[in-house]
Amino acid sequence: MKKNLAVIGYGGQGGWHADHALKSDVVSLAGIYDIDPKRAELAESRGIHAYASLEEVLADPAVDIVTVATPNDVHKQIVLDSLAAGKNVICEKPVEMSCAAVDEMIAAAKAAGKLFTVHQNRRWDVDFLAMKQIIESGKIGETIRIESRIHGSRGIPSDWRCQKEHGGGMILDWGVHLIDQMLQLIPDEIDHVYCNVTHITNDEVDDGFGLTITFKTGKTAYIEVGTYNFIALPRFYMQSQHGTALIRDWREKAQVAHCLHWHESDVMPVQTAAGITKTMAPRDSVTMETYEVERPSSDVHDFYRNVCAAIDGREEQIVKHCEIRRVMKVMEAAFASAESGLPVAFDEAR
């Protein structure tokens, strides 16, 4: 039987959840609640029930799951109230702005015995899944370094995302997705984190950042978000022991260069610019093969399918409490590093 979903906050992302619920095989849309009457009117004009208050949603015994899609600074109280009312809760990312707040939410979920998870929908991004598939295939060996970038040129949207008090800025907005993906690609223990932020179009919050995560195994990850990049660098770039993988754009297939034989004793120097070089001489098909990887199939509604199965005890929730907390810890360390200008040691045990 389908579970009944109520969406709190019927803005851009709340609308996305509602639309998906209307087409879902696992949830039915009980309704929405938005503090703004205009959003409630819009929902009703679309045939969606608009609750008059959050209390009304939480008092409705038909509601099984509450999805919180309000601005970042008003997630926590709605999550806590929903759990206290015995609802299962999905919270939009970033779940909160500090580990202390995340801990409070996790403790409340445990006390209520209800499911609590975060909508890390970008685990279903095809580009990310392609990188995961390349790593898991083992064909180009152990990862050395992964670079993950999102470059846009329109600055930060001119809403609450520009404002610190509402949890604005790109670390919290896009960083939370890219960090979560990266920690899935490189599950090793983190040694330290180093981050620079940019303020090209906004003084109050970061409008971009470059974050290096160094793992205890020596692997490194570099995550970069830019909102003032009129030419975008590739989405993913990975150096591995036996090759390189590249995804230029989220719409494109991954390209892989697989080094078949390392040693070349007879490299011919090539002309580059005003000189010659052996170091940068291109490889031929004897020592390297190149191929494209088919785009993996993906259905983001598997997130909701998993939530429903996890509520019924049939599956483990995909986005786990320890992962939600670890992503928050990396963001906290990134902010601390950007503030001090120094690398920040990462304590996995904290």
Ligand SMILES: NC(=O)c1ccc[n+]([C@@H]2O[C@H](COP(=O)([O-])OP(=O)(O)OC[C@H]3O[C@@H](n4cnc5c(N)ncnc54)[C@H](O)[C@@H]3O)[C@@H](O)[C@H]2O)c1
């Ligand atoms: N996972 C994703 O891909 C993704 C994409 C976009 C946004 N988000 C997240 O979704 C959340 C909402 O972002 P958005 O882009 O939809 O913002 P938005 O401004 O478009 O919508 C937020 C809505 O919440 C309503 N609201 C504010 N306070 C409320 C309250 N106390 N109770 C009920 N409603 C309230 C506002 O009136 C507004 O309609 C944010 O946490 C954001 O980070 C996630």
